[in-house]
Amino acid sequence: MDTNRKTGFYYVMGGFYICIIFILGAITFLFNRYLAITEWVLGLLLTIVHFLYKKHTQRKIADMFASMTVDIGSAMQNALMNFPLPTLIIDRAGKIKWNNDLFCDVVEENGLLGRDVSSVLPSLNTESFFAEPLVPIAATVEHKDRTFRVFGSHTQSESKQNIVVLYFVELTEYVQYQQKYEDEKTCACLIFVDNYDELMETTAVSDVPQLQAQLYKIINDWVSKHGGVLVKYEKDKYSVLFEQRRIEDFIKAKFDVLADIREIAEGNTIPASISIGIGTGGETIIDNDEFAKNAVNMALGRGGDQAVIKDQDQFSFYGGNSKEYEKSTRVKARVVSNALSGLINNATNVMIMSHKDADADSLGAAFGLYRMCRMQDRSVHIVLESYDQTVRNFLERFEPIEEYAGLFLNVQQALARTDENTLLIVVDTHKPSLVEAPALLKKTEQIVVIDHHRRGTEFIENTVLIYHEPYASSTCEMMTEILQYSSNKLSLTKLEAECLYAGIVVDTKHFTFKTGVRTFEAASLLRKQGVDTVAIKTMFQQDLSSYIKRATIIRDAEVIRDTIAVSAYRELDKNIHITIAQAADELLNIKGITASFVLCKTEEGVSISGRSLGGINVQVILEKLGGGGHLTIAGAQLNDLTIEEAKEQLFAVIEDYYLESVN
Incomplete structure (x- = not known):
C-alpha cells in the first residue's frame, strides 16, 4: 500500500473513532450528564485536531507534487537540451x-x-x-x-x-554506401556490328584486315575508357561488363562510339555501324544479360546504329538517326520462305491480318500470302474491316472475280473461324494494339509476323516465326522475295501482282524513299507478272474535293525551326488519312523544308502524319507521342485531344528532339 492510500485510510478511521466518541457521549448523558459533556468536549477537540491534520497533510502532498513537477519539467528540459540527436x-x-x-x-x-x-x-x-x-x-x-x-x-x-x-x-x-553499391552494380552489354558480311564483302580484300582492326580498336578503346571488360565471342559480336555508374557517362557523351564507328574509312564503301544493347536494373547479372539481349535485338529491329538501354520497366533509345542500308544477301528470305511454307502446310486453315485502316502495302502483302497458301491448297481468309480509299479501289476490281468470293472476313467472322490449329499471319505491323482484331492473337499460338517498320517497345509475343527487316522498303517487297523462293515458278495473277506493286509504290513514294537494289528487283519481278503501271496510277486517283483539301492543308502550313512545316485539317472526315499523308509528302517539295507534320481530327482524337528527307528522324519524334514508323515516314494517334492540344504536344517533343541533338 503506497503513501496516498495509507493517508486516506487514516482519515477514514479517525472520523470513525470520533463518531463513536459522540455516540458514547449521547448514551452516557442518560446516566451522567457531566461525564457526557466531558466526552463531547473531547470529541470536539479531536475533530478540530483531525481537520487541522488533514489540511496540513493535503498541503504537504500538494507541495510535494509541485516540487516533483518542477523537477520533472527541469529534467525533461535538460534531457531535450542534452538529447544526442538534433x-x-x-x-x-x-x-x-x-x-x-x-x-x-x-x-x-x-x-x-x-x-x-x-x-x-x-x-x-x-x-x-x-x-x-x-x-x-x-x-x-x-x-x-x-x-x-x-x-x-x-x-x-x-x-x-x-x-x-x-x-x-x-x-x-x-x-x-547505398549509392556506392548501386554505382558498382554490374551491367551487361552486347555490341553487334551491323551488316558485318555486307560491310566486308563491299570492301577490297586488301583493306579488310585494317577495317576489322579499326572496328575492334574503337570498341576496345571505348570499353577501356569506361573501365569495362570486353570479350569478342564472334567475328561481329562483343560482350561487355561494366559498372552501373558508367551509363550516365554514356548518355552524357551521347554514345559517341556510334559516331566514331561511322567515321571509319578503311576502304569500305558503306558506312560501318554498330548496335549496342545494355541491360541494367535486374535482380541478378543473369537478368541484366537477358535485358541486354532484348535491348540489342530492339536496336537491330529499329535499323541498327543506335544504343538501347533496357531495365525492368522500359526501353530507352539513343542514336538511330542514320538511314538503314539494305542487305545484299537473300539467305534470310529463303530461310523464312521455307519455314513459312512448312507452317502453312501443317495448318488446318490460315488467317491473314494487317493493321487497322489497311493500306496498299498491307493489302498487297496479304494477297501475296493468299497466293502462297493457295499454291499449297490451304484454306485461307483475309481479315479486313477498315481500309483506305486505295484499298477500296482495289477491292472493287477483285469483287467480280469468283476466285476471291468469300475471301474477306470481318472481325466477328474471323474469330468464329479461328482455333488453336489456325495459322495467323500478321503483315505490315508488329504492334498488337494496331492489328485489325487484337482478340485473334489470343485464339491461336501459331502466329507469324512479317513487317518492315522500325521496332517499337510493343511487339506481338509468342510467335512461331518473325520476319522483321526495317531496311526493306515495304512489306510487299519482303513478300515478293518470299514468293520467289516458295516455288520454282512465281504464279501470281495480274491483279495480285499489281496489288503487290502498288504497295511498293506507296511506301517508297514512287521509288523515292527507302529504295534499294532489292526494291527495284522486286518491282521488276512483279512487272514480269504483267503489272500495268497505268492501272496502278488510276488506283491512286482522287476526286477534286480531295485535291482541294490537300491544297488547303498546304496553304495553312506554318514553318517552325526554319525547316519544319506543320499543318492541320480541322474537320472530321473518315477518308482524310490518305490526303494528310499526301499533303505531308507535298510539303517536302517546298524549298527549305526538310520535315513535315500534318494533323487531322478523328473520332478518337487526332492523327499525325510525319515525313522527312532524312535529316530529321520523324520516328523518334512521334514515338514520344506513342507513334512509330521509319526515319523518314512515321505516324501517331493521340486520343481524347483537340487539334490545338495535339499541336502543343508536337511542338514540345520537336523542341525536346532539338535539345537532345544539341546536348
Missing part, C-alpha cells in the same frame, strides 16, 4: 519554437527562434505534419550534402497550442 520544435505555422545546439550545427546557423523552418531547412515540408488525422511523422530531408531521416510526434504547449517535436537521424553515410 531536435526541433515547430508550431502549426512552421515557426521554430525551440531547438537544441545539435540542430544549429546541422543548419550551421544560430538564433533560430521564431524563424520559419522553410528558410532554414528548405527541403523539409511541414504542411503535412498538421494534416488531420494526425499521424506519426516520418520524412527524409537533404541539406548541404547530408541526408537525415526525420521522426516526430505531436503534443501541446502550455497555451494549448499544437506543436511538433522533430528528431533528426543522420543517414548520410548509409546513403553514400
Whole structure:
C-alpha cells in the first residue's frame, strides 16, 4: 500500500473513532450528564485536531507534487537540451519554437527562434505534419550534402497550442554506401556490328584486315575508357561488363562510339555501324544479360546504329538517326520462305491480318500470302474491316472475280473461324494494339509476323516465326522475295501482282524513299507478272474535293525551326488519312523544308502524319507521342485531344528532339 492510500485510510478511521466518541457521549448523558459533556468536549477537540491534520497533510502532498513537477519539467528540459540527436520544435505555422545546439550545427546557423523552418531547412515540408488525422511523422530531408531521416510526434504547449517535436537521424553515410553499391552494380552489354558480311564483302580484300582492326580498336578503346571488360565471342559480336555508374557517362557523351564507328574509312564503301544493347536494373547479372539481349535485338529491329538501354520497366533509345542500308544477301528470305511454307502446310486453315485502316502495302502483302497458301491448297481468309480509299479501289476490281468470293472476313467472322490449329499471319505491323482484331492473337499460338517498320517497345509475343527487316522498303517487297523462293515458278495473277506493286509504290513514294537494289528487283519481278503501271496510277486517283483539301492543308502550313512545316485539317472526315499523308509528302517539295507534320481530327482524337528527307528522324519524334514508323515516314494517334492540344504536344517533343541533338 503506497503513501496516498495509507493517508486516506487514516482519515477514514479517525472520523470513525470520533463518531463513536459522540455516540458514547449521547448514551452516557442518560446516566451522567457531566461525564457526557466531558466526552463531547473531547470529541470536539479531536475533530478540530483531525481537520487541522488533514489540511496540513493535503498541503504537504500538494507541495510535494509541485516540487516533483518542477523537477520533472527541469529534467525533461535538460534531457531535450542534452538529447544526442538534433531536435526541433515547430508550431502549426512552421515557426521554430525551440531547438537544441545539435540542430544549429546541422543548419550551421544560430538564433533560430521564431524563424520559419522553410528558410532554414528548405527541403523539409511541414504542411503535412498538421494534416488531420494526425499521424506519426516520418520524412527524409537533404541539406548541404547530408541526408537525415526525420521522426516526430505531436503534443501541446502550455497555451494549448499544437506543436511538433522533430528528431533528426543522420543517414548520410548509409546513403553514400547505398549509392556506392548501386554505382558498382554490374551491367551487361552486347555490341553487334551491323551488316558485318555486307560491310566486308563491299570492301577490297586488301583493306579488310585494317577495317576489322579499326572496328575492334574503337570498341576496345571505348570499353577501356569506361573501365569495362570486353570479350569478342564472334567475328561481329562483343560482350561487355561494366559498372552501373558508367551509363550516365554514356548518355552524357551521347554514345559517341556510334559516331566514331561511322567515321571509319578503311576502304569500305558503306558506312560501318554498330548496335549496342545494355541491360541494367535486374535482380541478378543473369537478368541484366537477358535485358541486354532484348535491348540489342530492339536496336537491330529499329535499323541498327543506335544504343538501347533496357531495365525492368522500359526501353530507352539513343542514336538511330542514320538511314538503314539494305542487305545484299537473300539467305534470310529463303530461310523464312521455307519455314513459312512448312507452317502453312501443317495448318488446318490460315488467317491473314494487317493493321487497322489497311493500306496498299498491307493489302498487297496479304494477297501475296493468299497466293502462297493457295499454291499449297490451304484454306485461307483475309481479315479486313477498315481500309483506305486505295484499298477500296482495289477491292472493287477483285469483287467480280469468283476466285476471291468469300475471301474477306470481318472481325466477328474471323474469330468464329479461328482455333488453336489456325495459322495467323500478321503483315505490315508488329504492334498488337494496331492489328485489325487484337482478340485473334489470343485464339491461336501459331502466329507469324512479317513487317518492315522500325521496332517499337510493343511487339506481338509468342510467335512461331518473325520476319522483321526495317531496311526493306515495304512489306510487299519482303513478300515478293518470299514468293520467289516458295516455288520454282512465281504464279501470281495480274491483279495480285499489281496489288503487290502498288504497295511498293506507296511506301517508297514512287521509288523515292527507302529504295534499294532489292526494291527495284522486286518491282521488276512483279512487272514480269504483267503489272500495268497505268492501272496502278488510276488506283491512286482522287476526286477534286480531295485535291482541294490537300491544297488547303498546304496553304495553312506554318514553318517552325526554319525547316519544319506543320499543318492541320480541322474537320472530321473518315477518308482524310490518305490526303494528310499526301499533303505531308507535298510539303517536302517546298524549298527549305526538310520535315513535315500534318494533323487531322478523328473520332478518337487526332492523327499525325510525319515525313522527312532524312535529316530529321520523324520516328523518334512521334514515338514520344506513342507513334512509330521509319526515319523518314512515321505516324501517331493521340486520343481524347483537340487539334490545338495535339499541336502543343508536337511542338514540345520537336523542341525536346532539338535539345537532345544539341546536348
